[in-house]
Amino acid sequence: MVRITIDGLDFEVPKGTTVLEAARRNGFEIPTLCYHEALEPIGSCRLCLVELGGGEKGEVVSSCTHPVEKDGLVVYTESPAVLQARKMNLSLLLARCPGVKCLQDLAYSWWVDSTALPVLGDYEKECILCGRCVRVCREAIGKEAISFTFRGVDRQVLPPFKQQPDDCIGCTACAYVCPTGAVKVTEEEGRRFIAPWKSDLPLYFCDSCEAPVTTIENSASLEEKIQETGLPPGSMRPSFKTGEREPEGTGSDPEINADEEMLCPRCRRRRVTESIARLPREKQDRSWIKARQGYK
Amino acid sequence: MSRLNSLKELEARRREIIAADKEKTAAVAVCCGTGCSASGARDVAAEFERLITEKGLAVRVRTRITGCHGFCEQGPLVVVEEAGSRPEHSTSLNDSNARPAGGESGPGGLLYCRVKPEDAEEILETSVLNDGVVEHLLYKDPVTGEKFRSENDVPFYAHQSRMLMGYNGRIDPGRIEDYLTAGGYGGLAQVLGGSMPPEDVIKEIEISGLRGRGGGGYPTGSKWDLCRRVEGEIRYVVCNADEGDPGCFQDRSILEGNPHLVLEGMIIAAYAVGAYEGYIYVRAEYPLALKQVATALEQAYEWGLLGDNILGSDLSFRVRISRGGGAFVCGEETALLSSIEGLTGEPNPRPRPPYPTSIGLWGFPTLINNVKTLAAVPDIIKKGGAWHASTGTDTSKGTMIFSLTGRVNNTGLVEVPMGMSLRELIFDVGGGIPGGRKFKAVQTGGPAGGCLPAEMLDLPLDYERLSEAGSIMGSGGMIVMDESTCMVDVARYFLSFTVDESCGKCTPCREGGRQMLALLDKFVHGTALEGGLNMLFELAATMQSSSLCALGKLAPNPVLTTLRYFEDEYRSHFEQWRCPAGVCRPLISYTIDAEACTACGRCLEACLAGALTGVEDEVPELDDQLCTKCGACRDVCRFSAILVG
Numbered sequence: 059m060v061r062i063t064i065d066g067l068d069f070e071v072p073k074g075t076t077v078l079e080a081a082r083r084n085g086f087e088i089p090t091l092c093y094h095e096a097l098e099p100i101g102s103c104r105l106c107l108v109e110l111g112g113g114e115k116g117e118v119v120s121s122c123t124h125p126v127e128k129d130g131l132v133v134y135t136e137s138p139a140v141l142q143a144r145k146m147n148l149s150l151l152l153a154r155c156p157g158v159k160c161l162q163d164l165a166y167s168w169w170v171d172s173t174a175l176p177v178l179g180d181y182e183k184e185c186i187l188c189g190r191c192v193r194v195c196r197e198a199i200g201k202e203a204i205s206f207t208f209r210g211v212d213r214q215v216l217p218p219f220k221q222q223p224d225d226c227i228g229c230t231a232c233a234y235v236c237p238t239g240a241v242k243v244t245e246e247e248g249r250r251f252i253a254p255w256k257s258d259l260p261l262y263f264c265d266s267c268e269a270p271v272t273t274i275e276n277s278a279s280l281e282e283k284i285q286e287t288g289l290p291p292g293s294m295r296p297s298f299k300t301g302e303r304e305p306e307g308t309g310s311d312p313e314i315n316a317d318e319e320m321l322c323p324r325c326r327r328r329r330v331t332e333s334i335a336r337l338p339r340e341k342q343d344r345s346w347i348k349a350r351q352g353y354k
Numbered sequence: 355m356s357r358l359n360s361l362k363e364l365e366a367r368r369r370e371i372i373a374a375d376k377e378k379t380a381a382v383a384v385c386c387g388t389g390c391s392a393s394g395a396r397d398v399a400a401e402f403e404r405l406i407t408e409k410g411l412a413v414r415v416r417t418r419i420t421g422c423h424g425f426c427e428q429g430p431l432v433v434v435e436e437a438g439s440r441p442e443h444s445t446s447l448n449d450s451n452a453r454p455a456g457g458e459s460g461p462g463g464l465l466y467c468r469v470k471p472e473d474a475e476e477i478l479e480t481s482v483l484n485d486g487v488v489e490h491l492l493y494k495d496p497v498t499g500e501k502f503r504s505e506n507d508v509p510f511y512a513h514q515s516r517m518l519m520g521y522n523g524r525i526d527p528g529r530i531e532d533y534l535t536a537g538g539y540g541g542l543a544q545v546l547g548g549s550m551p552p553e554d555v556i557k558e559i560e561i562s563g564l565r566g567r568g569g570g571g572y573p574t575g576s577k578w579d580l581c582r583r584v585e586g587e588i589r590y591v592v593c594n595a596d597e598g599d600p601g602c603f604q605d606r607s608i609l610e611g612n613p614h615l616v617l618e619g620m621i622i623a624a625y626a627v628g629a630y631e632g633y634i635y636v637r638a639e640y641p642l643a644l645k646q647v648a649t650a651l652e653q654a655y656e657w658g659l660l661g662d663n664i665l666g667s668d669l670s671f672r673v674r675i676s677r678g679g680g681a682f683v684c685g686e687e688t689a690l691l692s693s694i695e696g697l698t699g700e701p702n703p704r705p706r707p708p709y710p711t712s713i714g715l716w717g718f719p720t721l722i723n724n725v726k727t728l729a730a731v732p733d734i735i736k737k738g739g740a741w742h743a744s745t746g747t748d749t750s751k752g753t754m755i756f757s758l759t760g761r762v763n764n765t766g767l768v769e770v771p772m773g774m775s776l777r778e779l780i781f782d783v784g785g786g787i788p789g790g791r792k793f794k795a796v797q798t799g800g801p802a803g804g805c806l807p808a809e810m811l812d813l814p815l816d817y818e819r820l821s822e823a824g825s826i827m828g829s830g831g832m833i834v835m836d837e838s839t840c841m842v843d844v845a846r847y848f849l850s851f852t853v854d855e856s857c858g859k860c861t862p863c864r865e866g867g868r869q870m871l872a873l874l875d876k877f878v879h880g881t882a883l884e885g886g887l888n889m890l891f892e893l894a895a896t897m898q899s900s901s902l903c904a905l906g907k908l909a910p911n912p913v914l915t916t917l918r919y920f921e922d923e924y925r926s927h928f929e930q931w932r933c934p935a936g937v938c939r940p941l942i943s944y945t946i947d948a949e950a951c952t953a954c955g956r957c958l959e960a961c962l963a964g965a966l967t968g969v970e971d972e973v974p975e976l977d978d979q980l981c982t983k984c985g986a987c988r989d990v991c992r993f994s995a996i997l998v999g
Binding site for chain 2: 107118147178205
């Protein structure tokens with residue numbers, strides 16, 4: 059543990075925590091856009107600025123990329139220099155994407171005049187180039203379907219050669235982490251479309267309720283990941299195999315099942331519960347219930 | 355040529371080359387740097403070679419294709435060296451007085467300027483075979499009209515101290531032999547001779563006071579020391595030759611004119627910090643530099659100056675070329691390392707420390723030095739740190755190479771001691787402002803530097819004094835402006851460069867730069883308001899404090915310095931809707947001075963917009979609606995009858 063002083067208050071945080079985490083855990087409000095708990099910070103939005111050391115010589119840094127390594131770090135989260143730069147950066151982003159809800163909300167809570175700067179370019183633009191989609195695709199999904207292209211004001215997130223990316227599995231993680239809603243996903247006629255990347259992938263349907271589940275590529279990719287972890291094949295596949303089960307079966311062991319059915323997660327859960335319920339009580343695997351009770 | 359396996363063999367090879375060269379009593383050195391090549395130097399060199407073979411002079415006379423001499427304004431340059439004027443070859447490796455031919459005191463041969471292929475025969479007949487001088491090709495001072503015979507006397511060279519550039523005129527960059535004759539690899543030999551452990555090498559660099567020439571000005575000795583102290587087996591040495599400032603070409607000239615000098619510096623650095631591998635990161639836009647470095651590497655490997663067990667010692671070092679992808683920001687350390695690793699060249703947000711000296715290329719300690727820094731190393735080792743420290747000011751030692759460009763008589767590369775005043779540099783070395791106009795400002799440090807006004811002309815050029823004045827040393831750009839330059843327009847030009855080269859990763863640099871540029875556009879168009887000045891300051895403050903890397907932090911410098919020293923000019927753009935320098939087109943109009951006009955009709959022909967109408971022997975009439983304010987009429991008028999207001 060190392061000691062850190064935030065806005066005059068002393069705290070102890072684990073070594074290596076970023077200044078942002080340290081401040082947030084202790085209740086300080088620092089706005090962020092490009093930061094996401096699950097992703098490597100890149101420090102590009104420049105809203106999470108804090109001042110180090112304070113005083114005239116204080117250095118303004120992005121708190122999401124600055125680790126607390128040594129005792130005695132002094133941080134100011136709302137010094138005049140920080141507020142000036144933070145507000146201006148927010149104005150700059152608003153001048154880029156005036157219509158984005160999360161920017162408008164931030165502007166409202168940080169007292170930023172959203173008309174301070176003229177809008178340059180496209181009013182419809184929604185991408186603030188935070189790069190969360192790029193990072194989630196690479197770091198969490200393990201694909202690199204999209205990346206930053208061009209430079210400066212022309213910078214954009216695009217798939218290679220602006221073509222439908224071969225790497226895209228249609229998992230929509232990019233849409234999930236996007237803070238502005240710039241990644242648009244639609245599902246029509248059995249296909250999933252992710253608009254900015256021109257992704258167009260077939261969906262599969264639940265054999266039981268006939269609702270669309272996910273893309274075939276996504277489920278295959280999940281299957282691959284499961285195999286890498288050493289779990290038995292089929293553990294994550296949203297399919298369910300019907301048939302007589304061995305008395306000691308857990309209800310989800312695929313080895314003992316004969317026919318394969320492709321099910322959505324909800325139908326699969328229902329089938330599992332039903333099959334367990336059909337067994338005599340002493341043969342039911344109730345360990346998960348015990349585990350659940352223990353957790354509570 | 356076979357591999358050299360010991361210091362003795364290097365020494366023997368050097369003697370061999372010198373002996374073989376003795377037969378030749380004269381040499382014709384043709385500058386084939388990028389500047390002179392563009393003015394046709396390659397044809398001149400080919401013509402000399404043809405004539406020499408034709409006349410059977412090959413035994414006595416040598417044509418030498420050299421790198422840039424610096425005086426690009428007067429290219430193609432030809433220097434005729436007579437046997438007598440050639441400095442003594444150094445005969446001993448360990449002779450600390452061994453001086454490269456042409457180093458420091460400058461070349462002493464006959465200097466011919468703006469030579470054309472058809473002049474080759476005359477030069478050969480008059481100056482090489484006889485002792486005559488071809489008068490009409492000598493350098494003539496544009497102000498006094500005085501002619502100068504040798505390079506030493508030309509004022510452009512006379513005020514310089516060419517510690518690094520001096521080699522260029524005497525060495526054929528494609529021949530390692532030339533570098534060896536000039537005392538090359540003497541520093542390496544000294545280091546490997548056994549008397550200098552790595553600690554001593556670093557100490558010598560520390561004594562020399564050498565500071566990073568890429569612009570940062572970090573003491574080179576401490577950087578090497580930091581890198582050496584990091585634990586671990588693997589270390590890298592990287593030479594940063596990603597010189598992207600507009601109008602800057604000193605790194606290019608050194609790599610093109612004397613690649614072995616940089617290579618020797620790198621090998622010594624590798625010895626000092628304990629590295630086995632190195633990279634030279636060269637811009638892909640420098641094809642000649644890439645070619646010369648590749649040739650130099652090939653020769654160095656062949657001769658055993660690179661590779662395993664260099665000169666029979668324990669030192670092993672390999673160097674690879676990494677070609678830049680054409681992004682200005684890759685000159686920034688972390689972006690450069692990303693680029694070498696094969697990733698997008700974007701700066702890293704990592705807080706520093708740790709610096710690349712502890713966590714760099716692929717996570718290993720990496721020493722990154724600029725071309726000029728590494729080029730200064732061999733001589734510091736040969737002549738001692740104290741020798742280097744004897745030049746310059748208290749905090750900045752040695753010499754700095756500036757690219758002198760813009761409205762100045764002698765444009766080109768100048769190498770002057772640190773601490774020289776701007777006035778000396780611009781008026782003595784640069785020969786003043788052409789056309790008798792008045793000096794207005796000078797932009798130092800490239801597009802991220804600052805504009806300094808005439809009041810600052812006595813400012814000595816060193817790292818600290820320049821940053822106090824709001825500018826930077828940068829990589830040594832020096833753009834001189836006269837009274838016909840509009841400072842708002844200049845600030846806008848430099849900012850547009852950085853906005854164009856911004857990688858776009860962080861908000862303040864990407865969006866802030868764009869907003870600032872839009873605001874400056876308003877000034878140029880006369881549509882700015884009082885609040886515009888405040889907004890410029892605020893945007894600049896945000897960019898300076900919160901940008902991710904130095905590119906964004908320094909980008910507002912030209913705007914801030916012009917605002918600091920030329921605020922009146924900004925004000926007159928929106929208060930009086932007038933551009934005092936007569937540059938910003940929306941704010942100017944042309945009129946014809948009927949008194950001065952002689953009705954010669956030249957302007958009528960020049961006007962492409964059809965705004966000028968008139969008949970013979972009458973003052974033409976100007977239609978304001980049609981006039982595009984291109985200034986073509988003004989350029990052709992011989993009587994200054996076209997006025998701008």
